[in-house]
Structure formats: C-alpha cells, structure tokens
Amino acid sequence: MANTGWDGFEIGAMLRSFDGAVDDIAGTAQEDRKYSPNNSFTASVADWRLEKPIFNKDFCIDCQFCWIYCPDISIISRDKKMLGIDMDHCKGCGICAEVCPTNPKSLIMYPEFADEETEIAQWPSKSEEK
Amino acid sequence: MVFDKMELREVEVWDGNFAAAQALRQAQVDVVSAYPITPSTPIVEGYAKFKADNYVEGEFVMVESEHAAMSGCIGAAAAGGRVATATSSQGLALMSETLYQASGMRLPIVLNMVNRALAAPLNVNGDHSDMYMVRDSGWIQFDAFNPQEVYDLNLIAFRVSEDHSVRTPAIVNQDGFMTSHTAQGVRPLTDDEAYGFVGAYKPMNDMLDFEHPVTHGVQTEEDWHFEHKARQHNDMMTYVVPKIEETFEAFEKLTGRKYNRVEKYDMEDADVAVVCMGTSVETAREVAKEMREKGIKAGVVGIRVLRPFPFAEISETLKGVKAVAALDRSAPGGAAGMLFNEIAGSLINADTKVILSGYIYGLGGRDLTKAHLVDLFNELQANADAGKILTKQQQFIGVRGPKLAYL
C-alpha cells in the first residue's frame, strides 16, 4: 500500500479485512475470499526465512499435525488433504517438520536457496529410529 | 419489554446532574458504562433509577473504575451505538489514557464532566483542573454555565459527536456543586421532541456489522502516526466547527434558546471585559451590569466551546476592547493560565492594542465573589485609562495570605 497523505485514508485508522460485504467467512476458503489490500494475507514475510520446509507428498499421511501447529497459517489443507505450503506466509520456523510423524518425514527443512526438485529427488529414506 | 416515556412539566426544577441524566434518558443511549465519583455520581444514579423504573431500554454497565468506564464506552461505541458516561476530577485522571484512544479511534461518546479540583490536596469541589487536563485530548468540549445548559448541550453533543463528518467524542462540562447540585428551573423538551432532535444513531465502521469485519485500534509508528493525528486535527478544524454552528441553529429553531461558541454579554461597546467559564460567567454578568451603572463599560465573554477553540471569534470579540482579563480556574503549574495563553494567541496577530491580564481564581471551590469582580473590573478600567498594564500579568484572587502576582 502506497504511503498516502493525511487525507488519504479512513478516519480513526480503521482497517477493513475484506473488500465489500462478506457472508460466511468461517465457511469460505482463503482463495475464495475478497481480501482488502489491508489484510496481511496480501503481504509476504517470505524474506524472513533462512530455512524453508520442503513438502514431499509421497510420504504424507494427511494427519494434519503440520496444519494445526503451524503458527503462520501456511499449511494449505483442503478437504482433509495436505496440498502444500504457502510460501508467502511461511517464516521458516520448522515446527511443521518437527511435528511431522512419518518416516521418512514428509516435511524437511532446507536452506532457503535449496532447489525443491533436487531435494525431493534425493529425499532421505526410512530411518531406523524415528 | 418496551420502555416507558416520562411526562415532564413545562418547567422542571432540576440540578445539573439530574438535567444530564434526563438528557441521557431522552437520547435513548444504548450503553452507559460508568463509575461513580463526586460530584458527578447523581448522573449515573439518576440513570440507574431510570433503568430500574423501565424508563431506559439500553444497557447500564456499572464497572469497577473510571478507566474501565471509558474502556467499556469505547468497546460499546466501536460495536456501533449511542454511548455516554459521566465523571469528575480524579476519575477523569484515571480515565484520561482512554480519552485519547476514543478520539484517535474517532468514536462518538458523550462524557458529562462535572468539574472538580484535582488532588493533592484532595478536594471534591468545583474548579476547572479536570477540564484543562484533557483539553488536548482531541475531544470536543462544551461548557454549560447552569442546569438548563447542561440539558441542552447534552442533546446537542450527541448530534454533533455522532455526525459522520465529525465522529469525535464530546465532553459537556458543568461546575461541580455550583451547577451539578444547584436546582434551578429547567425547560425540558418532551421525550419525543428531544429524541427527534438528537436523531436515531447511524452506525459507521461498527464491529457488530458481521458482513463488514473491521479492525479498530491499530498501531502506527513514525511512518503513519503523524498523518492520522493530522487528520484528526483537520477534521476538528474543518468539520466540527460548522457542525456545531448548524446544530446550535437547529436547536434555536426548536427551542428558541440560542447558543454561540463564544457567548457575549454587553460586549457591543465594552471598554473592559472578563473572559471566563462555568458559573463564573453568570456572576460576572451581574457585576458587569452594576459596573455599567457606575459608568464603567464592562462586558463578559463566556467560552461555550473550549475545543475546538474559538480562536477567530475570540479575536474578533476582543480586539476593540481596551483591557481584558482572562479568568483561569485551574492551578497554572508554572505558566500563564490556559485561557490567558489561548486568548493571547488569538490576539497577537490581530490589529489591536488590547491589554490582557490573567487571574487565577476559585481553586478547590473557593467562591468568586461579586466583590472580587468589582475590584477586577476596576483594575481593568485603570489599565484601560493608563493605556498599559499596571499590575503583574498574572494575579491570584480570593486566596489568603500576601498578594500573589507573577509575570
């Protein structure tokens, strides 16, 4: 949002979450919402990350541990399936990889510059001790 | 449950507190969140009794402190409805943090402030220390000089404060005890007339509109804060003043009672004048009339709207006067009085030779007597005759001990 002058915004520094009227937000997926430009959903914290999670769906059991424990609403789960990671909002904390119960893990932290395809190609195999 | 209306006489005998409680009832306030403190307590007591007797349909939340009282008002106002409370002195001091938040969030709230001294030493009587303390808090401030005006200005305050171009909270001041506890004749409107004048509350940015979720009370740092505060001041200067004028006119049409941001008494040809607030205005008017009989052309200026300050009107009113006294009923704490400073500011660039002197008076409910005012007008006349100020610029009146004069 551009830096506007004193006459360029709502009184009281009030912010709207959405553009226009909304009906049932608790029943509307993020991709179907009309976010206002003032909603932090429209912003990115990708540049906070030093490490990023890489998701290997081959091992995922859709347990949703990563979804429930992600502090940044960055695990994209739809219809009980884990689809991937919202890389605009992931801060790279690593909780998802930590709580992932599969063996090998379906989520592993890699340096931010790592290449996803390369890492998935050389994904670790099942380890003896989980 | 439908609430009952109240039959009122053409003239009721009400003190300022009861007049305020009646105005809140007639305005059909949705939420009153309040905490009792002398001398404003009877306002919330009166309102509580109205609620108990089914004259009020809204919520009455009796909280555990004045800070919570205004916090509740802010939450209620943001939710989207008509909100009011009352306080005084120490209560205002505790509440003061939230006054800035209410105005910064642009939430209309009407606060009845029954003016009382600030401790220490503890004192329950009337002076304007509390009014002065929050003068820069971004609230509109009206000042009533008697119970009738308390009633009228409450109705006016809702209409101004809630206007969508204004959306700024408003204080209605009255003198502790002198107005709040002194019963006088008050001509009320009928319940329907009063509510009709205030109008139905029109929500804006209301939290309870579930189709339009809203975030209130954000943080802004050096990148945004200045712009938001500038907007607040701009709206006070640009929108609030005409809205007050317009509302005063509408009120005059309805009742015949005319209010002005600056009230002028015998000022057309005045050589000397005092500027003051509260009940002192009425005392000063009486003395001014007597001074005229003695050949001194005395006038009185009452500040009806302290914020936004009537800068140009004060300048216009006073620039032809020879000597003016600013009467400040608040301990100045190492400076000239607030009114002295505001008036000096409004005159400094005007084409005038007016001599301005300041008087500190009436602290902690000390009476301002007619004798004080006679002496004061005589001092002003002497200044006018000499063409210069013959006293110090700041004097204390009505205090025991050696004469106090500074500056």
Next chain:
Amino acid sequence: MSEMKKIKNLKEFSTSADRFEGANLLCPGCAHSIIVREVLNATNDDLILGASTGCLEVCTAVYPYTSWDASWIHIGFENSSTAVAGAEAMYKALKTKGRLKQPDRNPKFVAFGGDGASYDIGFQWISGCMERNHNMMYVVLDNEVYANTGGQRSSSTPIGSSATTSPAGSVSYGEKQNKKDMMGIMAAHHIPYAAQVAPNKWKDMVKKIQTGMNTEGATFINAVSPCTTEWKFDPKDTMKLADLSTDSLVFPLYEIINGRELNITYRPKNVVPVEEYLAAQGRFKHLFKDEYKYLIKEWQERVDANWAYLNRREEARV
C-alpha cells in the same frame, strides 16, 4: 445458542477456514498464533475480538495491515476485557432494541491478553468483567514474561527464571517470586467456566473453548504459550516445549466449573521430570549450576504438591 461446530478429529478440524491471517509479525515459532487459531477455529459463529497491548496486538494490527478476519478492537494494555465487555453490552442493547443488522447471528465475544496484560496491569479490568459475568471469554496467552518489550518479569514469571528485570547473576538465581495462581483467583469469582489449556493438546483445548463459548456468562482461559524468544529455545521446538510443560505437570490441564467443580482433563501417561522441562529452556540455564540445584528439587516438589492439590480438589467435588 447456536449449534456447536463438530470436530471429531484433526482431519475434520483441518477443514476449518482460518479467520486469523499470516504475514503477521509474530516471531517464527510463536505459540500465540497457534493458540489463537485453535480458539478461533473452534467455532463457525461470528466473532467479536479484542486484544490488549502486547505481542499479539502489535504483531497483528500494524497499520496498514490487519491479520484479523473478524471484527477486532485494541484500546490499551489493560483493557481488552472491558473493551469486549462494552461491545457485548452494545450487542445486548441493540438486540433488545431490535437494531442488529444481522439479528440471526450468534456472535462470540473473545478478548485476548498476555500474562502481563492479564496477571498484572489488566487484572482489575478482568476481575470486573468476570464479576459482572459478561457473556464473553477472556483468554490469557501465558508466556510468563513481558515478551513484547524484551523480557521483563511479570507476576506470571516463575521462580528461578532469568528475566531482564529479575536477571540471574553472580549472586542471584533470577526471579524470586512464585507464579500467581490466576486460575484459582478467576475461579474464585465463581464464573461458570475456567480452564487451563495448552496448544499441543488441541482436542482438549477445542473442547474447553467450545464449552466456554457455549456457556452463558463469563469464561476464563489460561493458555500456556511457549515463547521461543524469551524462554530461549529453538523456534522449531515450540510444540516440544508445550509437551514438556503439560507432561511435566508444570502446566496441568484442568477446568473449574462454577468456581467449585474441578476436573483434571489430561493425565500424562509418562510424567516427565520438571528438570527436563527446565533444561530445555535458556531462561533456567543457571539453575543447573551446583549452588542452585536445590531450586530444581524445590520446583519438582512444588509441581508435585500442586498436582496433589488438584487431584484432591477433583476428588472432593466441592
């Protein structure tokens, strides 16, 4: 009363559409937002939310961005409880007067505050809201420190913790006072429902939040919120710390109904020694010096005594 959202298992829960958004400014690994998500996702009803000044507030409503998809208000450090209570009063007033724009909704009123805002500066405001029994929920995000301002001690900071205003040093083991028993105090208001929750035990938490939200009157929730920054652990270990806190019984999970009936809602199969909980955090590092090891023993004794007390309360049914 609206129908409670059905959440049988985590898969079902994961179909929730969050009303709290990313790109907020909370630290990576912050438990606050995990707790907030679990609270908000426990219902599909409309929400009126408030937050006191603190980490949650300064990180989710910094102009020109909001991370809230439901109406939300912040006033000051001490008064999110009363702000939400004021909104609840307005809701009641407008309902009585028939002026609600969407009269068929069943909004839930929830205020959040950190332990500083709740145990300390906002204590009186919360007490007032509980005593008046507003139909609202107050949730403490209890990270036992003023984290937003850099780690000063609060009355929730536990004994032996090194905080910036109670630092450990050559002659000090840090914080000297015991954590305030906020649950006990709040329950003493005889509010219909009070509960302690932890984000790792999401099912327990969601059940309690739903119970609270569907209870008429004021409800109080104390949520342990492991703080990567001030407890000094790696951000990836937030849930591990939450597990240690509940499984060591440092944060026992229980509820108190009407100020009387106490139910323990989680009994760890394997109780972890308190020492392990302390050892996982930098704020307690100095306790492992020889001269302070007695404090670890005392810690364990205190936790054991509290657990015994809770069990006796539960058995007594009074």
